[in-house]
Amino acid sequence: MDDLGQLLAGARRAVFFGGAGISTESGIPDFRSAGGLYTTAHDLPYPAEYMLSHECFVETPALFMDFYRQYLVHPQARPNRAHRALAELERRGNLAAVVTQNIDGLHQDAGSRRVIELHGSVHRNHCLGCGRHYGLDAIMQAPGSPPAPPVEP
Numbered sequence: 243m244d245d246l247g248q249l250l251a252g253a254r255r256a257v258f259f260g261g262a263g264i265s266t267e268s269g270i271p272d273f274r275s276a277g278g279l280y281t282t283a284h285d286l287p288y289p290a291e292y293m294l295s296h297e298c299f300v301e302t303p304a305l306f307m308d309f310y311r312q313y314l315v316h317p318q319a320r321p322n323r324a325h326r327a328l329a330e331l332e333r334r335g336n337l338a339a340v341v342t343q344n345i346d347g348l349h350q351d352a353g354s355r356r357v358i359e360l361h362g363s364v365h366r367n368h369c370l371g372c373g374r375h376y377g378l379d380a381i382m383q384a385p386g387s388p389p390a391p392p393v394e395p
């Protein structure tokens with residue numbers, strides 16, 4: 243860790259690439275570890291891999307949205323020390339960007355400004371029919387599920 247700290251202190255173009263592990267301390271379960279989604283979500287009608295897939299979203303949108311709201315969205319989560327440290331490194335000019343597989347938005351909540359979200363964000367949702375954008379509140383409060391996406395010709 244000391245060596246890493248020294249490396250970062252002199253860095254100008256470092257990029258952090260992260261995933262679920264950084265948000266577990268914020269109370270968001272990861273996928274494959276002991277307390278992760280794959281082992282704790284026992285009530286799923288299909289394997290978690292399917293529930294997480296685009297296929298599930300397209301084929302059974304109501305099922306996907308229920309799963310999404312219950313297991314993938316954590317509105318109560320707050321950034322932890324790791325998120326804050328990365329934001330500080332960016333402020334100091336040592337970190338060029340964060341690339342994340344996470345969809346929780348916690349890097350931005352911590353103050354990171356250059357965040358590349360490979361899998362999107364729970365905060366950015368759009369209608370597949372008309373493109374209209376919706377925030378997380380609209381998704382969480384929407385009754386039932388959105389209509390099935392249009393079938394591509």
Ligand SMILES: [Zn+2]
Nearest residue numbers: 369371372373
């Ligand atoms: Zn629409």
